[in-house]
Amino acid sequence: MFKPLLVAATIASVLAGCNSTTQTTQTVVEQKVEKITTVSSQETKKFNDLLDRFFAESIDLTPIDGTYLGERTYNDKFELPLPLSKVKFDALYDKYDALLKGIDRATLDPQAQISYDIILRDFDLRKQGKLFGDEYLPINQMDGLHNEFAAFGSGESAQPFETVEDYDAFLARAKGFQPWLDSVKTAMTTGLSQGVTLPKVIAEKLVPQFAAHVVYNAEDSLFWGPIKHMPESFSKEDKKRLVEAYQTLIMENIVPAYRDMAEYLEEIYIPHCRTSVGYSSLPNGQKWYQYEIEHHTTLSLTAEEIHEIGLKEVSRILSEMKKVKDTVKFEGDLPAFFNHLRESDEFYFSSPEELIKAYEDVKKKIDTRIPLLFNIAPKADYVVRPVEAFRAESAPGASYQGPSADGTKPGVFYINTFNLKAQPKFIVETLSIHEAAPGHHFQIALQQEIDNLPMFRKFSGYTAFAEGWALYAESLGKELGLFTDPYQWYGRLVDEQLRAMRLVVDTGLHAKGWTREQAIEFMLANSSMAETDVVAEVERYIAWPGQALSYKLGQFKIRELRDYAANELGDKFDVKEFHTQILIDGSMPMNILEAKIKRWVAAQKA
Structure with missing residues (x-):
């Protein structure tokens, strides 16, 4: 190019x-x-x-x-x-x-x-x-192969179950789960001796993830899913063999592995975990957290700088929320408005099916408006699905999984239907933009489809770029003709406020000695989020230090680059082409993206 x-x-x-x-x-x-x-x-x-x-x-x-x-x-x-x-x-x-x-x-x-x-x-x-002790924290409630393996084994993820060979492949793969899990125990036990452990409140959330797979009949296991949906085309001999093999796998390998880990957590690990929640309490913790900031944001900012940016953003967005309150003529102050939005049934779906349908409907609306701001779009489509039941309790409210590299499987926009009170109607437009189009789905699917990128750039990424783009994409809602309903605009502010609060809370927890309860209180006071959602968010920041900073800081950088390009190019600035330039070379650290965009601007001016 x-x-x-x-x-x-x-x-x-x-x-x-x-x-x-x-x-x-x-x-x-x-x-x-x-x-x-x-x-x-x-x-x-x-x-x-x-x-x-x-x-x-x-x-x-x-x-x-x-x-x-x-x-x-x-x-x-x-x-x-x-x-x-x-x-x-x-x-x-x-x-x-x-x-x-x-x-x-x-x-x-x-x-x-x-x-x-x-x-x-x-x-x-x-x-x-490598200077820090990340190897002693191989899993948490947000991330770990114990959950990916279960998703694969359910037949609802990337592992295919279409041929007899596919079924046999998973049987072979499953043999490696127990040795890997044993090594996880060893690493976590070493971490106990080194003073590097998960916070107790986080380790406790792992127990139900393992206990969920402890069943007394193979047919009750999530891993029985592929057998339930075995293709009719398989021969009787293959069907009989696979049924017996999966019964043995589940009851003699998988169930004992998950049960032993649940017992290890309850009896050995959790009793000796730290009660603190921030990285600052770990050995070399302040430097470790600063490393995590740079790792996730790809920017050179200190925790103190980020904390102050967050406080200013929280205040600004609260002012915007007050304007919405006045527009809908709500009588009462902002905290009362928040409580009204939390408690009134009119703002929530009555069933998981209704929730999923709302996102499928808004997908159709957004798809027709993409050409207003984009001259490129991925070939791969995406589908809306509920989060699987086994991980729903501790999973985030929504997430995105990219399409398969060969395009045979679409991207997946996951909606967590576990708690309908954590999924208000007013976030439907902004959350769809963020997780799907033109947010994560556009960025990730396009990146995989670019012909001239090396494989490591097609299939890797940077949180600040990916999440910064998704949050920037939300800010395009009005330009796309969305957010015409004041409550949907409020939903946009809710999402933006969440990302602004993250700057305050993440740094508060890991650099300023905040407690879990202090972080929860701050978020409840500055948003209308459900308490269950706030708790899940705070525990996510505890488990993934620095990751949540990337959204707002990445968005700031992309918006800064758009403003720079518009100011430099004047009438020659084309927002569609700017978006192409951001996306067409895939995810990259923000300083490298900035240098690239400035080269493009210089070439446009020449």
């Missing part, structure tokens, strides 16, 4: 002011440009081949990711036990770190230079992260 611009600029600068340039001189210039371009292409190919080898070897070590990519050769493999995985990953990164040092960035074409900057930054940050 940049190459034609740069080559054109090079020729133009050479010929500028040289109206009497002879044909011979021009031929020499063209030959030099052609030679430079050829060298660049050759070096770029070598570099991209190196990146593809790195990606392939990485996926070999994370076969679960291979399944998400639609690569069936990985479907019978599980992740390695943690110590062996760490050794192999360290060796992999050391190998490619040495190879990267042999690359001369100046010889690469512009797109490859972006890849170089991204991977160099990633490698450097990984080295910093």
